[in-house]
Amino acid sequence: MPSEDSVERSARAAVGEAVDPPPSFVEQANVSDPGVYEAFAEDWPDCWDRAADLLSWTEPYDAVLGGAGPPFRWFDGGRLNASYNCLDRHVENGRKNQVALTWEGRLGESRTYSYLELYREVNEFAAALRDIGVEEDDVVTLYLPMIPELPVAMLACARIGAPHSVVFAGFSADALAERMDDADSAYLVTCDGYYRRGAPVHQKSKADNAAIGLDQDVTTVVVDRLGDGTPLAEGEHDYEQLVATHRGETVEPVARDATDQLFLIYTSGTTGEPTGVRHTTGGYLAHVAWTAHAVLDIKPEDTYWCSADIGWITGHSYTVYGPLALGTTTMLYEGTPDHPEKDRVWELIERNAVDVFYTAPTAIRAFMKWGEKHPDRHDLSSLRLLGTVGEPINPRAWNWYRDHIGNGECPVVDTWWQTETGGVMISTLPGVDRMKPGAAGRPLPGIGADVVDGEGEPVDPGESGYLVVTDPWPGMPLSMVHDEDWFAAREPTRPSLDDYDWAYFTEDGATVDEDGYVTLLGRVDDVLNVSGHRFATMEIESAVADVTGVAEAAVVAGPHELKGEAVYAYVSPAEGASEAALREQVHEAVESAISPIAVPDVVVFTPDLPKTRSGKVMRRLLESVAHDEDLGDTSALRNPEVVGELESALDDEE
Ligand code: WT7
Numbered sequence: 001m002p003s004e005d006s007v008e009r010s011a012r013a014a015v016g017e018a019v020d021p022p023p024s025f026v027e028q029a030n031v032s033d034p035g036v037y038e039a040f041a042e043d044w045p046d047c048w049d050r051a052a053d054l055l056s057w058t059e060p061y062d063a064v065l066g067g068a069g070p071p072f073r074w075f076d077g078g079r080l081n082a083s084y085n086c087l088d089r090h091v092e093n094g095r096k097n098q099v100a101l102t103w104e105g106r107l108g109e110s111r112t113y114s115y116l117e118l119y120r121e122v123n124e125f126a127a128a129l130r131d132i133g134v135e136e137d138d139v140v141t142l143y144l145p146m147i148p149e150l151p152v153a154m155l156a157c158a159r160i161g162a163p164h165s166v167v168f169a170g171f172s173a174d175a176l177a178e179r180m181d182d183a184d185s186a187y188l189v190t191c192d193g194y195y196r197r198g199a200p201v202h203q204k205s206k207a208d209n210a211a212i213g214l215d216q217d218v219t220t221v222v223v224d225r226l227g228d229g230t231p232l233a234e235g236e237h238d239y240e241q242l243v244a245t246h247r248g249e250t251v252e253p254v255a256r257d258a259t260d261q262l263f264l265i266y267t268s269g270t271t272g273e274p275t276g277v278r279h280t281t282g283g284y285l286a287h288v289a290w291t292a293h294a295v296l297d298i299k300p301e302d303t304y305w306c307s308a309d310i311g312w313i314t315g316h317s318y319t320v321y322g323p324l325a326l327g328t329t330t331m332l333y334e335g336t337p338d339h340p341e342k343d344r345v346w347e348l349i350e351r352n353a354v355d356v357f358y359t360a361p362t363a364i365r366a367f368m369k370w371g372e373k374h375p376d377r378h379d380l381s382s383l384r385l386l387g388t389v390g391e392p393i394n395p396r397a398w399n400w401y402r403d404h405i406g407n408g409e410c411p412v413v414d415t416w417w418q419t420e421t422g423g424v425m426i427s428t429l430p431g432v433d434r435m436k437p438g439a440a441g442r443p444l445p446g447i448g449a450d451v452v453d454g455e456g457e458p459v460d461p462g463e464s465g466y467l468v469v470t471d472p473w474p475g476m477p478l479s480m481v482h483d484e485d486w487f488a489a490r491e492p493t494r495p496s497l498d499d500y501d502w503a504y505f506t507e508d509g510a511t512v513d514e515d516g517y518v519t520l521l522g523r524v525d526d527v528l529n530v531s532g533h534r535f536a537t538m539e540i541e542s543a544v545a546d547v548t549g550v551a552e553a554a555v556v557a558g559p560h561e562l563k564g565e566a567v568y569a570y571v572s573p574a575e576g577a578s579e580a581a582l583r584e585q586v587h588e589a590v591e592s593a594i595s596p597i598a599v600p601d602v603v604v605f606t607p608d609l610p611k612t613r614s615g616k617v618m619r620r621l622l623e624s625v626a627h628d629e630d631l632g633d634t635s636a637l638r639n640p641e642v643v644g645e646l647e648s649a650l651d652d653e654e
Pocket of ligand 1 (some may be wrong): 384392414418419529
């Protein structure tokens, strides 16, 4: 079973020496009372009032948690609007001139929006969306790079109760079409193009190609990002013009039920097809506002930067909704960290006096590799707190981050969560807890999680097992409680959860120590984590297998110094196919079916894939080959001779 193997493989993870947060941080922290864990536990689920209290409700809720079993209804009976919470109330509270959004563009441009300015543009675009026909509950697909129009469009959708579906701009036309089709989305906001490492990406032509295959007619809004005027076809609208037509208009924020859908986001599960995860308005917003407050320690007067792309859940929760709900200044960066120079990130932090910085281990590993001379050239003393998310961070990278970016002082929060959880679930509270590099921390106050064995029994400290969430939480998605298939699709790798009234299996392996600190060991399903981006091996495999000239293919995770995991494709070519040409086609196929990020790092050609006697491809073996590990017992193979060939083919490759 691949699952147990990957748990074993990463069980080497070590935890570094524990560190206390400095008193200067604790003194000013949003949450610094060590009694918070107990207080939440004694008062569950009503403890979550504290999260809901960070929001403004149009209609107060009757119960913190409605429903004794699924479907759970967080803040049942309550009504609110997410755009009102992120904008209007700050404008009304005398903070209209505070900067809401500061944008650093790829071409060296920058733009800032005060809360009043953002409020105005969101209102104008909301009016425009209505004008082109968008109604409450229509799904609007947003296919935009990191430009201010993306959060504007998200909040405009939220204002009129139209769930948005943000599709990462780097995804291909096919991937966009698949998502629009699944969501039955007839509205698309995109742009003409944008620059990526100096080269233009023609976003609009990708969008056009996607529309061709769709059953529904699509109404498209195009942002002129390249600035050279976009020729528009019938049924297409120019963003600037639309907004200008509605200049000065305001749109009453639509009061939504707490359990109404705020947005939809696609992620990769075990299967080949991406799954739509539907998040709620009340529970989600309360969860992300609370965790932005308690874990990221965000204050209204801060400048805060989360480097994740808004195309992923991290950007939704901690670039847009969480920070704006708290009324802080959130920064948006369109570029890459090494352009024009490898000190770009530190230059931006210095120039904008960033207080809190949240990024991914893959980025930290790259920063380490580039060397401390880059951060050392800059004054990073504005930083108060650092965060990481997306994959396990090893103690060496954690310490480097704290020493060289955090001046040896800033607490570092290693936050574990998923697209499905909506917001952070496991982390230290930086104003309360001692940190252990390499361990994320305990489940947050009010969050129930256990590490269990296959029988669902909690494991002893130090033993590895499966991470399960044992209580419902405010940020839980609608999909989880309404779709029967959700659990059914996960059956094969699930530990038994019969002893729990209700539990959610995260598909992650973990260990827990005697203090309850959880160390994550990676996925136990067939999901790859490439630079913090999530893909199913099946998804990539089917793109590779579709290439003419590929007889058979298998895709597994291999090691990668910077990206965490690399994509390894084992390809058995059809008779007469040229390997060089095939390699090129494999790259192109994956890029066009999914995204450049998913393109295999290593393509190994082999006359045959290792198979069991029943003809199943032995992925465990292919993973071990990729990890250069002892292959153990290969006697179950029908074709053991292929193993030696594979190893030497891989050596040639590397
Ligand atoms: C998977 C979820 C959460 C937003 C970004 C990714 C891995 C996430 C950590 C962490 C170790 C982590 C898990 C999880 N993961 N955070 N702090 N330590 N692993 O969201 O694309 O839904 O991926 O990312 O494997 O299951 P996602």
